[in-house]
Amino acid sequence: MGSEKIIEEKNQGQALLTAQKEGNTKKLYIESYGCQMNLNDSEIVASILNGQGYNTTHLIEEADLVLVNTCSIREKAELTVRKRLEKYNAVKKINPTMKVGVLGCMAERLKAKFLEEEKIVDLVVGPDAYRDLPNLLDEVEAGRDAVNVILSKEETYADVSPVRLNSNGVSAFVSITRGCDNMCTFCVVPFTRGRERSRDPKSILEEVNDLVEKGYKEITLLGQNVDSYLWYGGGLKKDFNKASEIAQATAVDFSQLLDIVATTHPKIRIRFSTSNPQDMSLDVIKTMAKHNNICKYIHLPVQSGSTSVLKRMNRQHTREEYIELIDNIRKILPDCSISQDMITGFCGETEEEHKDTLSLMEYVKYDFGFMFAYSERPGTPAEKRMADDVPNDVKKRRLNEIIQLQRKHGLKILEEFIGKTVEVLIEGSSKKSDAHWKGRNSQNAMVVFPKGDEKIGDFVNIYIEDCTSATLLGKRK
Numbered sequence: 237m238g239s240e241k242i243i244e245e246k247n248q249g250q251a252l253l254t255a256q257k258e259g260n261t262k263k264l265y266i267e268s269y270g271c272q273m274n275l276n277d278s279e280i281v282a283s284i285l286n287g288q289g290y291n292t293t294h295l296i297e298e299a300d301l302v303l304v305n306t307c308s309i310r311e312k313a314e315l316t317v318r319k320r321l322e323k324y325n326a327v328k329k330i331n332p333t334m335k336v337g338v339l340g341c342m343a344e345r346l347k348a349k350f351l352e353e354e355k356i357v358d359l360v361v362g363p364d365a366y367r368d369l370p371n372l373l374d375e376v377e378a379g380r381d382a383v384n385v386i387l388s389k390e391e392t393y394a395d396v397s398p399v400r401l402n403s404n405g406v407s408a409f410v411s412i413t414r415g416c417d418n419m420c421t422f423c424v425v426p427f428t429r430g431r432e433r434s435r436d437p438k439s440i441l442e443e444v445n446d447l448v449e450k451g452y453k454e455i456t457l458l459g460q461n462v463d464s465y466l467w468y469g470g471g472l473k474k475d476f477n478k479a480s481e482i483a484q485a486t487a488v489d490f491s492q493l494l495d496i497v498a499t500t501h502p503k504i505r506i507r508f509s510t511s512n513p514q515d516m517s518l519d520v521i522k523t524m525a526k527h528n529n530i531c532k533y534i535h536l537p538v539q540s541g542s543t544s545v546l547k548r549m550n551r552q553h554t555r556e557e558y559i560e561l562i563d564n565i566r567k568i569l570p571d572c573s574i575s576q577d578m579i580t581g582f583c584g585e586t587e588e589e590h591k592d593t594l595s596l597m598e599y600v601k602y603d604f605g606f607m608f609a610y611s612e613r614p615g616t617p618a619e620k621r622m623a624d625d626v627p628n629d630v631k632k633r634r635l636n637e638i639i640q641l642q643r644k645h646g647l648k649i650l651e652e653f654i655g656k657t658v659e660v661l662i663e664g665s666s667k668k669s670d671a672h673w674k675g676r677n678s679q680n681a682m683v684v685f686p687k688g689d690e691k692i693g694d695f696v697n698i699y700i701e702d703c704t705s706a707t708l709l710g711k712r713k
């Protein structure tokens with residue numbers, strides 16, 4: 237999901253700690269690449285394997301089982317994983333009995349081909365098949381390769397309680413939907429993660445309650461497209477029309493889910509990701525306005541500022557409709573920060589169309605963004621039907637232009653915080669200085685300030701005195 241984002245940069249390649257259960261003797265080394273959903277899936281996998289005799293380790297050399305949760309969103313993401321497999325090959329020389337499994341989107345995309353292409357791989361498991369891991373591991377222990385990449389119409393792992401890996405004990409992800417039905421022509425996700433399903437609100441709330449009991453202070457509700465969340469007793473989103481009248485009348489949509497979670501836990505910060513402009517309703521925006529504890533931040537990928545490109549991408553809205561949504565957000569939530577995902581150099585993108593993206597950015601003035609050069613993905617509608625005809629250097633030049641513009645806007649927005657007081661949830665020590673805390677404000681801006689008698693997980697008011705290109709600097713108010 238969307239969200240490679242900051243999380244991706246922070247967590248790429250790190251072994252995820254820690255899932256420990258007394259009596260477990262086997263060791264699992266698990267790494268996660270790509271989106272927040274992958275990270276959360278790794279927590280689900282660690283939980284399942286915790287029940288199968290495995291504790292996590294951060295030392296690959298002592299692992300009985302190495303799992304890599306993979307991303308297919310761009311070619312580069314896949315190349316990174318291939319490189320990791322080379323590293324595992326080297327480790328296998330000193331740890332010859334270790335088994336290697338590939339999870340996630342690359343597993344789904346390449347299936348059994350992985351076993352032929354990468355000799356080191358013993359196990360290939362797609363995003364909907366993690367429950368089958370114990371059986372698959374039995375196969376592997378018996379000396380056979382094992383593959384399960386069956387996509388499911390129901391699987392939401394609602395009853396698996398994820399063990400929190402690499403957690404700061406303050407913020408946690410809770411998945412609310414899986415899969416995506418949107419079929420943006422450039423995107424591989426609908427093929428690797430399957431049809432969209434929503435999770436029972438009861439089990440979502442139970443997971444949130446449990447996290448709150450354990451002391452977590454911030455919950456991020458996750459989905460490829462959270463605005464499209466719809467619970468009507470189970471089943472695929474696309475089959476809602478066929479559900480009974482009662483099921484339809486008592487259905488819970490995303491704004492209602494948000495309202496339930498925020499009302500139940502008024503002291504807990506609620507975030508969500510990712511929003512899709514075509515599905516984001518006024519009700520969601522109004523629910524955000526109603527609750528102080530829902531963070532005033534919307535990640536709202538648009539991909540392009542040109543209606544004709546949006547059409548080729550099969551995004552279900554025009555530039556004008558997107559602007560109308562932005563205007564509504566600004567009207568109802570004047571303090572809300574907004575971030576984007578953009579793609580430069582999509583099939584047939586002209587200079588004029590690229591300029592439309594720049595002018596949309598000028599209009600919206602995003603707080604931050606995640607920008608990419610188009611990377612053709614095998615099997616997607618764009619790969620099948622359109623020519624990847626924008627030269628690489630043009631894609632890169634356009635990418636650079638939007639990155640520069642985003643930097644300018646991002647800095648200007650941060651500067652506007654100077655002289656204001658913001659509420660910060662302390663997440664840990666600043667990376668650069670042990671004498672400083674770091675945490676984010678409601679708008680998701682990183683804030684750093686000198687340590688006093690506060691502790692991780694505290695909410696504090698910070699007076700902003702200065703900023704760098706990505707961080708607000710302040711002191712206790």
Ligand code: SAH
Nearest residue numbers: 237238239422460510537577608609610611
């Ligand atoms: N709805 C998802 C989007 C997942 S992909 C979410 O949860 O955010 C994250 C971002 O990767 C997309 O918004 C898009 O900007 C980018 N992306 C997806 N496919 C791409 C491709 N083929 N080439 C370049 N960027 C791509």
Ligand code: F3S
Nearest residue numbers: 416418419420423425
């Ligand atoms: Fe991909 Fe579009 Fe869904 S970007 S994840 S197909 S909303």
